[in-house]
Structures are given as structure tokens and as C-alpha cells.
Amino acid sequence: MKIFVTVKQVPDTTGKVAVNPDGTLNRASMQTITNPDDLNAVEAALELKDKLGCKVIALSMAPFSAEVMLRELIAMGVDEGVLISGREFGGSDTFATSQIIAAAIDTYGVDSDDIIFCGRQAIDGDTAQVGPQIAEKLHLPQVTYAGEIEKDGDTLRIRRMLEDGYMTVKVRTPCLITCIKELNTPRYMTVRGIEECFDKPIRIMDYQALKDHPLIDATTIGLKGSPTNIFKSFAPPLKGAGMMVEGGPKESAGKLVSMLAARHMI
Amino acid sequence: MEFNSADISAFKNVWVFCEQRQGVMMPTTFELISEGRKLADELGVELWGILPGDDVDGIARELGGYGADKVLVYNSPLLKNYTTDAYAKILCDAVMTYKPEILLVGASNIGRDLAPRCAARLHTGLCADCTHLDVDMDGYVNFLRTGSNLDVETTRFESKLFDVRTNLKMTRPAFGGHLMATIVCPRFRPAMATVRPGVMKRRPFDAAGAERVELLHPEFSLSAEDCKTQVLDVVKAARKLVDLIGADVIVSVGRGIAKDIEGGIALAEELAEELGGVVGASRAAVDAGWISADHQVGQTGKTVHPKIYIALGISGAIQHKAGMQDSECIIAVNKNEAAPIFEIADYGIVGDLFQVVPELIAALRAEKAAR
Numbered sequence: 001m002k003i004f005v006t007v008k009q010v011p012d013t014t015g016k017v018a019v020n021p022d023g024t025l026n027r028a029s030m031q032t033i034t035n036p037d038d039l040n041a042v043e044a045a046l047e048l049k050d051k052l053g054c055k056v057i058a059l060s061m062a063p064f065s066a067e068v069m070l071r072e073l074i075a076m077g078v079d080e081g082v083l084i085s086g087r088e089f090g091g092s093d094t095f096a097t098s099q100i101i102a103a104a105i106d107t108y109g110v111d112s113d114d115i116i117f118c119g120r121q122a123i124d125g126d127t128a129q130v131g132p133q134i135a136e137k138l139h140l141p142q143v144t145y146a147g148e149i150e151k152d153g154d155t156l157r158i159r160r161m162l163e164d165g166y167m168t169v170k171v172r173t174p175c176l177i178t179c180i181k182e183l184n185t186p187r188y189m190t191v192r193g194i195e196e197c198f199d200k201p202i203r204i205m206d207y208q209a210l211k212d213h214p215l216i217d218a219t220t221i222g223l224k225g226s227p228t229n230i231f232k233s234f235a236p237p238l239k240g241a242g243m244m245v246e247g248g249p250k251e252s253a254g255k256l257v258s259m260l261a262a263r264h265m266i
Numbered sequence: 267m268e269f270n271s272a273d274i275s276a277f278k279n280v281w282v283f284c285e286q287r288q289g290v291m292m293p294t295t296f297e298l299i300s301e302g303r304k305l306a307d308e309l310g311v312e313l314w315g316i317l318p319g320d321d322v323d324g325i326a327r328e329l330g331g332y333g334a335d336k337v338l339v340y341n342s343p344l345l346k347n348y349t350t351d352a353y354a355k356i357l358c359d360a361v362m363t364y365k366p367e368i369l370l371v372g373a374s375n376i377g378r379d380l381a382p383r384c385a386a387r388l389h390t391g392l393c394a395d396c397t398h399l400d401v402d403m404d405g406y407v408n409f410l411r412t413g414s415n416l417d418v419e420t421t422r423f424e425s426k427l428f429d430v431r432t433n434l435k436m437t438r439p440a441f442g443g444h445l446m447a448t449i450v451c452p453r454f455r456p457a458m459a460t461v462r463p464g465v466m467k468r469r470p471f472d473a474a475g476a477e478r479v480e481l482l483h484p485e486f487s488l489s490a491e492d493c494k495t496q497v498l499d500v501v502k503a504a505r506k507l508v509d510l511i512g513a514d515v516i517v518s519v520g521r522g523i524a525k526d527i528e529g530g531i532a533l534a535e536e537l538a539e540e541l542g543g544v545v546g547a548s549r550a551a552v553d554a555g556w557i558s559a560d561h562q563v564g565q566t567g568k569t570v571h572p573k574i575y576i577a578l579g580i581s582g583a584i585q586h587k588a589g590m591q592d593s594e595c596i597i598a599v600n601k602n603e604a605a606p607i608f609e610i611a612d613y614g615i616v617g618d619l620f621q622v623v624p625e626l627i628a629a630l631r632a633e634k635a636a637r
Contacts, residue, residue, distance in 0.1 A: 011441065094394075098386060124441055126565070127394035129382035132350070136386035141494035142350055144379045157498070162375050163560070164287075165502040167347065171495045227391030231425075231435060232448040234414040236588070242596070242612035244603075252615045253625035256597065257633050259613065265574060265595055266541065266630065 001054040001113040003045040004105050007038040009066045010124040034069050037119025039186035040179040044117050044149060046077045055079045059104055061089060061097060067202055074200045075193035086207040091223025098133030099220050103213040104205050110138060113154060116176040120145060135176035137215060143169050144178040269362040271389045277455035280306040281366035283357060284317040284329060285376055291325050294372035294463040296332045301399060301466040302370055303333030308401040314338060318356045320346035330479025331471040338482050347497040348376050354383045355492055361388055366456045368434050373460035381460045391451030392458040393436035397465045400435045414446065428452030443565040443588025464511035464569050508544050508560050515543025515574045518563055521550045522579015522600060522619055531557060533623045534578055540630050548580045564589035578619045582607025
């Protein structure tokens, strides 16, 4: 049994974010983190590993700098890191990205008791598309928004969260599951894990390694293989500041209510 | 089935996936039908709904009242509850048969499960969680005039690669709302978009349209073997979820209630009640576990545009602003005069919300009493 986990290194959009004058993101000024939902996916995999002793493989399509992230995941308990990296993969949208990651997973082969865990979505793009698209490319069933997972033999019972409640879904392995933060609390790296993480393998999969896979050709990967293109990007306008209502609590509250009444807002 | 998503001239009409749960149409469906009508008019084509479910003819006709010309209805016990496999098969098979040029899906937890699966199968592009859609170029440029930092007079909009006037322009926030991007899908059809609930305006209901709409029941094949997942039960949250999107007034709380969480929420509730509104929250308050996620306003929560939005102890992270900055009147109360929320507030009060809000409630009551 193997568990694959897809992970992404993202700019920390919850912290300080700087936008260049031309409307692009100033990445140099931002910290990178492992995408939060992906850590829940890693934790889900490691919990099964604790119980069942299976192998956990973390895959990331990223520049070489993402090796650090994979080492950190190994220090948490992941067995093997895969860095899918190549100029040919650059500019991929979710369709092309899922094509490449699916090919990488398929290089290992998906056995009947294997599971793929993904985070629900990455905080940079917020698309939530790559997980389901990998599942489609690999012809696997998918369950998204997993808030609880119980495994019994080859059957998984998953609480799939909806906006107004949840549904309980039964699915058999092999399958792909996307994880939300309510699923678990990701563990920390262990001291021993940190000591050992540099001895564990990081496998590099570049274009040469994947090019013979049926899912990979020039028309389905990278910028040219992406069905969607960015037409324009821009920053949203800031709404102009209004007025500050001066005075102590009582005075300012009174003034505000009078102004709202005058505008017929209340 | 012969299907080539790159043969774009073979595709015509605008489609909306009509999401229902337990036989009740999701409100977003009406928003999407309304928006789809606009796009269909810009292209001079028909608007079709596609409605899978079990015994859902009764709710199909209403779609005509919001602008649908035709609705494809698929009834089967296998479609009673949403499963990825059954719904994806119905939707993809229908697209391959009828070839729509645009397909809109609500960005609900179901729509965002279904749409990417279908886009991958159909080999086409999908833009996630859109907040603005245009075909018409003038409409798009007008949108940018007020909705962006671009100088539209000096921006070039032509493209050598595709016809900007006929392609759907799908605009969405990214990077937590710091950036907006307009996405196109020029080489494949249908151009697919999931659309954020609560953003598109619902048209007034037109009874004549509901009379006129044509319901179609195409033949389809679907068996239990097609569905690799099985739904054991569907549970609605026992608690009534807060209706942020429909609210005229929202009073939201943030980190500023930390020193007395229960007291802060109680004050917000009291103020909301006085104004006939509901309580919202920032991501910080939800992440801290102070209030449930259905209250969350912002990029990862709900997008709202009430008449009055009151931010109590919310600093105004850009991801929060992305969800509320289109409110008609924004009022902010914050101890920190440098809080970014004041940059977009119509009225700002620098002060402790625990002191200001009781005074606001008192002043509102006095104002009402004086009328």
C-alpha cells in the first residue's frame, strides 16, 4: 500500500503582501509556506502510515527551491519526496498541472489499495481544481472536502462537508481525497526526523523522466498545453477613505447615528 | 462519441448547470441563469439550463422566469443525491451531444467538485470562482474602468491569438484578493467557469418566461456501476446557518473582541438586531474558533454587499476587504487608527468597541424613539 500526497509551496497570502506597480505580485517580499490544506493531507497520510505501516510519497511540481519543503515533510514522517521540475512544465494551468502530476503518480503505479491525498485548494490560486483533475486523468473516484475519514479494509467512509451540512460517502481504494483543515491537526517535525531528513531520497522527475508517459506531450503541458490563458491581471481598486467621526464613544456614536439618519440609511 | 473540444466553431449557446439539493434549487442557480442570460444576449444565442435530479420537473420551469430558453432535465433515482461520477457523466455526455460554447457552474462545494472533473474529461479550460463575466468588450472595459487600477485609455485589448470580442472573459480574485486576473479559454470549448455564490445579481422573476421555457428530457444511460462512490446519508446542519448574502445589514466581529469573546459577540448581535441585520466575522475570528465558519466574510468566506456593513475590531486584511468592500456604506470601529479597514470605511470611529457599541445601540434607540 502506498499513499501519495500532492503538496505546493505558496506565498503566505495571509501575511504581508506587496503588489508591484504593474499589478504583479512582488514575490521577493513574501514568505513562502507549505500550503495549509496540503499539511492536512500530509497528516491524513501519516495517520494511516502510523496505523498500517504504508509508504508515504509526497509530490510537488515546483522549482528546485521547493526541496526544502519536501525535506520538512520528510522530517514529519513522509518516506519519499518527488520534485517534478522542468522548464517545459512552466506556465501550466490546472489542466496541464494535473496532467503532469498524474503522469508522475502513474510512473509509480496506482495499486488497488493506494490512496492519493490532496489539499482542498492552494491559497495562492484558490482554484481547488488540480485534485479532481488528477483523479479524472487517473480514472479514480474522488471525494473532495473531506472532514472525517474512517478506513476499514479497502473501504473508506468519508464525511464530505457541504455549505449547509455534510454527506457521508463510501468509496473503495484506489481513490483520491481532498482534505480540509477540519480533518486533523498537522503534526510538527520531530528532532529525529530533522536529523534524518537529509538521508532520505528526493526523486527528481524532469521532462526527460516523464516525456514517454501517454499523458505527456507538448500539446498538453506547460503554457502551450494550458487551455486557459491570462488575458489581463490587475489590482482591485481601493475604495476611497471616508470620514473619521471624532469624539469619545458617546459623542462619536451620536454623530454617526445622526449622519446615517440624514442619509436615510437607518 | 465524436467530440473535439478544439473545433470551436461547432459550439453554440450558453449553459448553466442548475444545482439542486433534495429537490430544492440552490439560490446561486438563479444568479447564474440571470448572468447567463446577459452573456447569451451578448452573443445572440440561447440560454439553456441543465438540471439533473430525481423528479425535478417541478422546479425546472422557474428557471425560465430568470431567463432560460430551454432546460435539459434528467430524472433518475441515481441522480437524487450528488455523486461526482453520475453528475459528471450526465454533464459531459450532454456537452458532447449539444456542444455549448459556455458552461457556468456555481462555485459551491458541489460545483467545485464537478466542474474540474468535467473540464479534464472534456479537455477544456475552467476558471475557478469567478466574480465577473463578460463577452461584450465595451462591458468589460467599463468594468475595468471602476473595477481595476488599469488605465483603460492606454491599455491594449487586442490579441493576435484570439478574438477578444467573442471570447468569454472570466475575472477572478487570486492571491487572497491582492490581485485580480481575467482568464480566457480561446482554443477550446466550452469555456467553463465556476461562479462565486452571491456575486451575480438575480433578475426580477418574469412569469411569462417561466411559461415559455421549453423542458427537454433527452435519453441518457446511467447505471449504478457508473458511480464509484455511494452516498450513505445527507445531513443538514441542525443549526440555522446565517444568511449573510441576503442580509441588508451585517455587523462583523474580528480579533478586537479577544478580551471578551462572548461579550463581543453579544454586543454585535444586539447591534445587528437593532438594525435588522445579522452577525458576520473575519477569518481571524473564525480560525480562532470564536464563531462558526458560516459567519465568515472575505475571500475564503462569503462575498457580501449589504446596505450597511459594520466592522467591529477588524483590522481589514485584504482578504477580508475582498469580501465586503462593495458594501454600500461601511462603518469601522477599531482601537488602532492605522488599521487598514479605515482606508475603505465611509465612517470610521477610533475607539474601543466595548465602549462604542453600547453607545451606538443607545443612540439608535433614541433616534427611533424620536421619530
